[in-house]
Amino acid sequence: MADTATTASAAAASAANASTDAPPFQLGKPRFQQTSFYGRFRHFLDIIDPRTLFVTERRLREAVQLLEDYKHGTLRPGVTNEQLWSAQKIKQAILHPDTNEKIFMPFRMSGYIPFGTPIVVGLLLPNQTLASTVFWQWLNQSHNACVNYANRNATKPSPASKFIQGYLGAVVSAVSIAVGLNVLVQKANKFTPATRLLVQRFVPFPAVASANICNVVLMRYGELEEGIDVLDADGNLVGSSKIAARHALLETALTRVVLPMPILVLPPIVMSMLEKTALLQARPRLLLPVQSLVCLAAFGLALPLAISLFPQMSEIETSQLEPEIARATSSRTVVYNKGL
DSSP states (O other): HHHHHHHHHHHHHHTTTTTTTOOOTTTOSSSOSSSHHHHHHHHHHHHHGGGGGOOOHHHHHHHHHHHHHHHOOOOOOOHHHHHHHHHHHHHHHHHHHOOOOOOGGGGGGGGGHHHHHHHHHHHHHHOOHHHHHHHHHHHHHHHHHHHHTTSSOOOOOOOOOHHHHHHHHHHHHHHHHHHHHHHHHHOEEEEEEEEHHHHHHTTTHHHHHHHHHHOOOOOOHHHHHHHHEETTTSSOOOEEEEHHHHHHHHHHHHHHHHTTTHHHHHHHHHHHHHHHHHHHHHHHHHHHHHHHHHHHHHHHHEEEEEEESSSEEEEEEESSSSSHHHOOSSOOOEEEEOOO
16 A cells, blocks of 8 residues: 555656656655765765755654655645655755664764864864874764764664773774874984974874774674664565674775775875965965865865765675575565665
């Protein structure tokens, strides 16, 4: 009955869309093809669109209701595919796909750039003291831990103790690596002061990349123990798989290593060149605003590129999973939410 209602809604939406360029709406499916990197890139540009941070509670309710009407075949006449895609974009940007609960604004993927850029600027400040290094690494990993937890695969309950372990592990690893590398650079007598300053600017990357892996693994270790839900092509639950959980964590960890590369590597290179220009040498007060803009541009480019490496709903062949999963379905492949 639900399938018939959805088909009727789809037909009504198609009739209202004869003059638009929007593709036919598919409930719960991405607007853009996920089999190509470009399609995933366009999809995640929608997910991280910071304009969704300003969506009101009323607009969110309207978007959710519109999708419910589509699902049950009670869509009002004249609703376009573009309106349906827009409603789904709002829902996916604000609500967790597993729990349907609102994600706190600073920890949404759409808030990652606006709330994360000031932290990146702080990480890349020159002439860091021990205290400032510890502070910015702590703040960065605190933000990352909350983002990881808020966007985790939530098909299985996770105790607060796992969150605390992951958070502490990430902070300790980030601070230890950053402080250790800074001490090594300071003791390197072969470096000139200019070279030492340049090398220090690259210290945040290995610290952040290593801590990001630690953060993801420790924060989501429960998934490795409990497994995550896998679904067939119709969205029906097939079972819980630890192997799928390993794939999900590996893909997320790789994303977290790639993500800080442009953010923490490009700005030091760009700034080392810009600082030699006559404008910034004559007006040193512009250094911080210019560095902030460079970091914002690098962040805006890096985030969609990194999270587009793998689809959020990843596909895996049942032959690669536990025997009980393969026996529980006739589908050749199943899908799982890898998290972000």
